[in-house]
Amino acid sequence: QKEVEQDPGPLSVPEGAIVSLNCTYSNSAFQYFMWYRQYSRKGPELLMYTYSSGNKEDGRFTAQVDKSSKYISLFIRDSQPSDSATYLCAPLEGAQKLVFGQGTRLTINP
Amino acid sequence: GAVVSQHPSWVICKSGTSVKIECRSLDFQATTMFWYRQFPKQSLMLMATSNEGSKATYEQGVEKDKFLINHASLTLSTLTVTSAHPEDSSFYICSARDWTSGSYEQYFGPGTRLTVT
Numbered sequence: 629q630k631e632v633e634q635d636p637g638p639l640s641v642p643e644g645a646i647v648s649l650n651c652t653y654s655n656s657a658f659q660y661f662m663w664y665r666q667y668s669r670k671g672p673e674l675l676m677y678t679y680s681s682g683n684k685e686d687g688r689f690t691a692q693v694d695k696s697s698k699y700i701s702l703f704i705r706d707s708q709p710s711d712s713a714t715y716l717c718a719p720l721e722g723a724q725k726l727v728f729g730q731g732t733r734l735t736i737n738p
Numbered sequence: 739g740a741v742v743s744q745h746p747s748w749v750i751c752k753s754g755t756s757v758k759i760e761c762r763s764l765d766f767q768a769t770t771m772f773w774y775r776q777f778p779k780q781s782l783m784l785m786a787t788s789n790e791g792s793k794a795t796y797e798q799g800v801e802k803d804k805f806l807i808n809h810a811s812l813t814l815s816t817l818t819v820t821s822a823h824p825e826d827s828s829f830y831i832c833s834a835r836d837w838t839s840g841s842y843e844q845y846f847g848p849g850t851r852l853t854v855t
Contacts (some may be wrong), residue, residue, distance in 0.1 A: 662841055671742075672782070676782050681760060714824035716781060720842055724835060728781040729780070 631655055632649030639662045643738050647704040651717035654698065658719035658728055662694050662726065663702045666714045675702070675715075707736045740766050742834050744847035751822055751854055759817045759850045761832030767812040768834035772844065773805075773842045776829040822854045 634651045641647055649663075660679055670707035678684045681695040691702040700717050712735045716724040742763040755849050761771055769790050774782040784797045794807035804826075806818040815834075819826055824830050829851050833844040 634781075660840075664846075669829075669849070669851070671744075673846065674843055679843070702845045714746075719772075723842070724772075724787070725784060725834075726772075726782075726844060728783075733743045 631727050632729040636730045640735045643736055645707050647707050648730050649702040649715050651700040652698055653719055661700050662718040664716040665674040668686035709736045709738050712736050739754050740836055740845040742845045742847040748851040753823055756820045761815045761847055763813045765831050767844045770835050771815040772833045773817050775833045801835040824854045827854045
């Protein structure tokens with residue numbers, strides 16, 4: 629079993645839709661949970677991160693962590709074609725090791 | 739925001755030769771840098787953690803004699819792929835952490851695409 633499981637997609641939705649991206653993990657010691665966005669042939673960029681269980685909102689993006697079920701979610705509201713990318717969840721192991729999920733390829737259709 | 743650069747952005751080399759990839763933090767000091775490898779349609783796999791002035795820590799299964807890492811300054815780390823073979827063809831990405839910010843955020847470089855023929 630991989631430490632972090634993420635549906636690779638691809639996921640295709642119409643512009644304006646609400647997108648839900650999810651990951652599960654096995655290591656209960658994870659405390660910080662990152663979401664990265666990666667455009668094709670580029671390095672990942674950090675969207676947001678949360679600490680422990682709870683929600684965090686940043687503009688159109690909301691991250692949720694449920695540590696009891698080891699479930700991580702990222703919601704995108706009012707999705708735009710420019711949101712088309714691969715989204716990677718990455719819990720932090722210890723103080724600095726990111727454990728990446730496989731990534732979900734998302735396409736927003738105009 | 740913090741910027742990390744990589745050079746070159748892409749490189750083609752012949753089997754058996756060595757290739758050096760540079761990773762620089764442009765506007766912050768990075769005591770720790772990380773090297774990842776990403777195969778097509780797969781996620782990033784951490785290869786090694788590079789600490790300024792000390793030996794790198796390699797992840798299990800990564801050959802330290804093949805992937806030489808040097809972190810000689812607070813803004814530069816290099817990855818040298820020695821005696822490269824076609825199976826080493828991949829997308830290599832570095833990241834750096836700005837310890838002075840107190841944040842856990844890692845800033846990623848744009849990546850280097852290596853093709854070994």
